[in-house]
Amino acid sequence: MEQNLPGVFTARKKDGTLYYRASITHKKKHISLGSYKTPFMAYAAYLEGISLLADNTLALEDFSKHRVLSFEKWVCLVNFRDNHIYFATPIYVRKNYFEYLLSPEYILKFDIDDLFFYSSHKIMRRGRHFFVADYGMQTNIMNRYGIKNYAVKGRDYRFVNGDDLDFRYENIEIYNHYHGVIRKETKKGTRYVAKIHINGNYTIGSYETDIEAAIAYNKAIDLLKKAGINKNFSPNYLEKISPSVYADIYEKLHISPKITAYLRE
Structure with a gap:
């Protein structure tokens, strides 16, 4: 049945359970859209992906829980459509910086200089702390900006504009560089x-x-x-x-x- 649905492919888990993968090819780029329990869900994701890439009026803000695509994939496709470059991580490039959208509520900002790093490192969140897997270890991204693990906001550092999701270098002021x-x-x-x-x-x-x-x-x-x-x-x-x-x-x-x-x- 799924053979009649464009962009839908069967796969099996290690225990033999059948599931369905959706994918799309756009501008010679093959993009996986995720895994789904039924072929119809996978096909719906395929159609949503085509629509998103073709319709410039659909924006990041148009994502909702009723969409078939995940939020992360929605961001990847919107950025690919608008900026003509595909990232596997949920990045949207702005004029002089980029956003890393973990969710509609958690939108991190970074300088363009960090684009290569975060395009190949997935950010994870634990409460208000953000980590990447680097050399097999979970590393707090604050360390990348000179903020030690023991540092206290307001005492050892501050975010100049008050936005503690804005990791652009000009927005981070370090008060205390040293332990103790x-x-x-x-x-x-x-x-x-x-x-x-x-x-x-x-x-x-x-x-x-x-x-x-x-x-x-x-x-x-x-x-x-x-x-x-x-x-x-x-x-x-x-x-x-x-x-x-x-x-x-x-x-x-x-x-x-x-x-x-x-x-x-």
Whole structure:
């Protein structure tokens, strides 16, 4: 029966269950439209795909739960029709950026420079966190923009326009680049406070620059390890300064007496 339905093909699961696949060829591009339980559903998807590619009045916003095609496939086809390039991920290219549409409610924005990466990496969502599978591991996409896993929005970084789904580089402002460092605004200006967690949070000191605070954090780790406290501390890596400059700052930095007092306990 399905042989009489254009764009419909039979397939079987490992357990032998029969299902139906729909596909379409447009501008010499063969596109899979998904799998369906009946040949009539697969054919409906085929017809919907043809209609979407031919009708410029149908937009991303015209998707609804009553459509046969999935939302992801709807996005892929609309982008192919409008921008003449097909992506297997739900990307729609705008003038100077692109959108990655996980759902009608979750529309992420990225710079064009990231197009190659996200066209080959599927974004997954867990609550308000977004991940990609990279080298066999799930990686939080925030890391790609310098936002550490432990970072707190408003303290360590912010989205300039207030939209935390807008990952364009100009929209992400990093306050704290280093582990254990917190930026604080005072009446006298910006200060950088280094803190470390031992059995509770301890303040290492307050410093003029984030680099000094990051090195102070490393110095506190060294002192603790020398005293036999081998917790899983994460030292900061500072690539912008030479070893000699690092050593000079390291030597001069003051560490809070509370740290040394803890070591004597």
